[in-house]
Amino acid sequence: MLTVRAPATSANLGSGFDVFGVALGAPADVIRVERAPETSITITGAGSEYIPTDPEQNTVGAVADALEAPATIRIDKGVRPSSGLGSSAASAAGAAVALNALYDRGLSREELVPIAAEGEALVSGEAHADNVAPSLLGGFTIATDDGVTQVDASVPLVACLPETSVSTRDARGVVPKTASLEDVVDTVGHAATLAVGMTRDDPELVGRGLADAIVTPERSALIDGYDAVREAALEAGATGVTVSGAGPGVLAVCRESDRRGIAGAMMDAFDAAGIESRAYQTAVGEGARLYRDG
Numbered sequence: 301m302l303t304v305r306a307p308a309t310s311a312n313l314g315s316g317f318d319v320f321g322v323a324l325g326a327p328a329d330v331i332r333v334e335r336a337p338e339t340s341i342t343i344t345g346a347g348s349e350y351i352p353t354d355p356e357q358n359t360v361g362a363v364a365d366a367l368e369a370p371a372t373i374r375i376d377k378g379v380r381p382s383s384g385l386g387s388s389a390a391s392a393a394g395a396a397v398a399l400n401a402l403y404d405r406g407l408s409r410e411e412l413v414p415i416a417a418e419g420e421a422l423v424s425g426e427a428h429a430d431n432v433a434p435s436l437l438g439g440f441t442i443a444t445d446d447g448v449t450q451v452d453a454s455v456p457l458v459a460c461l462p463e464t465s466v467s468t469r470d471a472r473g474v475v476p477k478t479a480s481l482e483d484v485v486d487t488v489g490h491a492a493t494l495a496v497g498m499t500r501d502d503p504e505l506v507g508r509g510l511a512d513a514i515v516t517p518e519r520s521a522l523i524d525g526y527d528a529v530r531e532a533a534l535e536a537g538a539t540g541v542t543v544s545g546a547g548p549g550v551l552a553v554c555r556e557s558d559r560r561g562i563a564g565a566m567m568d569a570f571d572a573a574g575i576e577s578r579a580y581q582t583a584v585g586e587g588a589r590l591y592r593d594g
C-alpha cells in the first residue's frame with residue numbers, strides 16, 4: 301500500500317484567475333492505494349457524504365483511468381468539498397502521485413499536472429490546473445497553456461471557510477465574458493506585483509497584488525458576509541484579502557504576528573452575519589508527499 305498526503309490549495313489569488321495557485325500547509329487529503337483489477341473508492345472525513353464513490357464521478361477515478369492504473373483507493377478528506385480550497389484537486393493530485401508510484405509509471409510531478417487536471421474537468425467542466433499544480437508541486441504556481449512555473453515561497457495566510465458551499469461549476473457561471481482594457485491593465489499590474497512578492501516572501505507585495513476588478517467582485521457577491529469579513533481581516537492587519545478559489549472560502553495574506561488575530565476577526569465577522577466558520581492559520585506550503593507503507 302502507498303499513502304500520499306496532498307495539500308489543500310488556494311487558486312486564483314484574485315489577480316491570477318485560472319492561473320495562480322498556492323499549496324497550503326493545512327488542511328490536506330490523505331490517499332491510500334493498492335493494486336486491484338478494478339478501481340473502487342471509499343471516502344471518509346470532511347464532507348465525505350457529499351462526494352460520489354463511483355469512479356466515473358470522482359476525480360480520483362478519472363486519474364486512475366488516465367494512468368491506466370486500477371486500484372482500491374481510500375480517501376480521507378481533510379479538505380471539505382466546494383469550500384474554495386481545492387478539495388477535488390487535492391484528491392486528484394494525491395491519486396496521481398500515488399498511482400504513478402504504485403504502477404511505476406515514472407512520470408515527473410510536472411507530467412502529472414495534466415493528468416490530475418482530468419479530474420477537475422470531470423467536476424467543473426474545464427481542466428484548469430491552478431489547483432492541481434500547487435498540490436503536486438508545492439509553493440506558488442503559475443499554470444498556463446505553455447506549462448507550469450513554480451517557486452517555493454513562505455508567506456503566512458489565513459483561510460476562513462464558512463459553513464456554506466459554492467460549487468465551482470456555479471461560480472464559473474458568474475465570471476464576466478469581457479473586461480475593459482482599463483481593468484485588464486490594472487489586473488496585469490497586480491498579478492505581476494503578486495508574483496514578485498512570492499519570489500521575495502513579501503506579504504506586503506503579495507497582499508497588494510491580490511486586487512482584481514474583473515472576477516472577484518462577481519464571485520464575492522455569492523458569499524454571504526464577504527464584505528464584512530474582508531473589512532475585519534484588513535482592520536486586524538491583513539495585507540490583502542480575496543475569495544479563495546471559487547469560494548466561499550476567504551483568503552487573507554498577512555505577517556505571521558498578525559495571523560491569529562486575523563483568524564479570530566474573520567470568524568467573528570462571519571458569526572455576526574449568522575454563519576459558522578472555521579479558520580486555518582497556515583502558510584504557503586509543500587506539495588504532495590509520498591509515503592511507502594510496505
Ligand SMILES: Nc1ncnc2c1ncn2[C@@H]1O[C@H](COP(=O)(O)OP(=O)(O)OP(=O)(O)O)[C@@H](O)[C@H]1O
Nearest residue numbers: 358359382383384385386387388391423468545546
Ligand atoms: N475526490 C473528490 N474530492 C472532493 N470532491 C469531489 C471528489 N470527486 C468528485 N468531487 C465532487 O467535486 C465537487 C467539489 O469540487 P469543487 O471544484 O466544486 O470544489 P472544490 O474543489 O472544493 O473547490 P475550489 O476548486 O473552488 O477550490 C463536489 O460536487 C464533489 O462531489
Ligand SMILES: N[C@@H](CCO)C(=O)O
Nearest residue numbers: 311318430468545546
Ligand atoms: N480557477 C478556478 C479554481 C476553482 O476550481 C475557478 O476559480 O473557477
